[in-house]
Amino acid sequence: MSVPGVIIDASNVAATRQRPWPFARVVDVRDAWLREHPEAGALAVVDASVRPVLGDRHLVEQAERAQWLEVHQGDADDRILALAKQFDAAIVSSDNFRYARREHPWLQGNDSRVWSVRRIRGRILFSPRQLGVATEEEIERDWQRKRAKAGLLSRDAEERFRCTSDAEACRRGGEVLLPRQVNKDGARWYCRSCGYEAVEIVAEPALPDGPVTGPVQVAVQHGYTFRHVIAVPAEGGLTLGRASRSRPGVTDVTEGLGRDEAAEISRTHLRIFLDDDGMPLAEHVPEPHQNVTFLNPDTDTLGRPRTGRLATAMPYALEDGDELQLGPGTVRLRISFGGGG
Numbered sequence: 001m002s003v004p005g006v007i008i009d010a011s012n013v014a015a016t017r018q019r020p021w022p023f024a025r026v027v028d029v030r031d032a033w034l035r036e037h038p039e040a041g042a043l044a045v046v047d048a049s050v051r052p053v054l055g056d057r058h059l060v061e062q063a064e065r066a067q068w069l070e071v072h073q074g075d076a077d078d079r080i081l082a083l084a085k086q087f088d089a090a091i092v093s094s095d096n097f098r099y100a101r102r103e104h105p106w107l108q109g110n111d112s113r114v115w116s117v118r119r120i121r122g123r124i125l126f127s128p129r130q131l132g133v134a135t136e137e138e139i140e141r142d143w144q145r146k147r148a149k150a151g152l153l154s155r156d157a158e159e160r161f162r163c164t165s166d167a168e169a170c171r172r173g174g175e176v177l178l179p180r181q182v183n184k185d186g187a188r189w190y191c192r193s194c195g196y197e198a199v200e201i202v203a204e205p206a207l208p209d210g211p212v213t214g215p216v217q218v219a220v221q222h223g224y225t226f227r228h229v230i231a232v233p234a235e236g237g238l239t240l241g242r243a244s245r246s247r248p249g250v251t252d253v254t255e256g257l258g259r260d261e262a263a264e265i266s267r268t269h270l271r272i273f274l275d276d277d278g279m280p281l282a283e284h285v286p287e288p289h290q291n292v293t294f295l296n297p298d299t300d301t302l303g304r305p306r307t308g309r310l311a312t313a314m315p316y317a318l319e320d321g322d323e324l325q326l327g328p329g330t331v332r333l334r335i336s337f338g339g340g341g
Helices: 011-013 024-036 059-063 076-087 136-150 259-263
Strands: 006-009 042-046 069-072 090-093 114-120 123-128 160-161 183-186 188-191 198-199 215-221 225-231 238-241 266-272 280-284 294-297 323-326 331-337
Touching: 006 024, 006 076, 011 024, 011 042, 011 198, 024 042, 024 059, 042 076, 042 266, 059 069, 069 076, 114 198, 160 188, 183 323, 188 198, 259 294, 266 323
Parallel strands: 006 042, 006 090, 042 069, 090 114
Antiparallel strands: 114 123, 160 198, 183 188, 215 225, 215 331, 238 266, 266 280, 294 323, 323 331
16 A cells, blocks of 8 residues: 555444445445545545444455555544654544644644534545644643543452454454453463454543434524524525525624624625535635635634635535634534534
């Protein structure tokens, strides 16, 4: 395989509401990326705890034989970041990797090389992630949260192992094994059921979150003052701006603002809509006045956005907790997933 130009977070891309998660989604994303970037290879990474959840086993095995899928025994996120750093590669993932910003400062800001993937009417669309700049408090909070979620084993906990076979070759394939279920030969362990090698588990990574299961909601703020919450309809989405009788399809986000502040928001300023999987996207609507929209911007000393400006008529993927700022930060929109964290 050629040097990878992109590292695909396979479990993140494959996750759906149903199990098993279709690995065909990962294959489609890889093929779409290579059509747009044929000059370099693509490598997908999944951790061993997720592999048994993947469907399309024949495609998983083909990818492993072709060596473009790596099944990692540790934390897949850490491996993805290490490979991206090693090869100066892009990443396809909806993760914000906030916990890793100290070790990987290139993740800070909106030039991070991280991309989201969305499916719109069957077409795969990549959009650059606007990760913003995380504070030390946010980084530490997410680091602690990740450690708790991973379920790190205490020193006195019973040893645990995982058979490296799959469920088709071994009745314990992919399962967690206790010491009585493995044989030791020197420094290596083997599953008693099938004889395949077993690896010791230092941490049991949690499965990644699946797609959105509740409504996508938009909290409207004027500066830091909360105004109201709007749910994004599954059909048609939302068009946000300055409403009037002549624009009945526009949801007003300027009520309560002064005339000059309201004028910084276009009549039809922003569209938020859902993709085939129910995941949200934002699109700055073109207008003659070209008022602006920012996603997770860095701000100046006066609190005005400096980075993360959205291009006109280009869909940008939104993730839980993202913030959009309309105009010079007059109107702020906080995105949340009703069924997620």
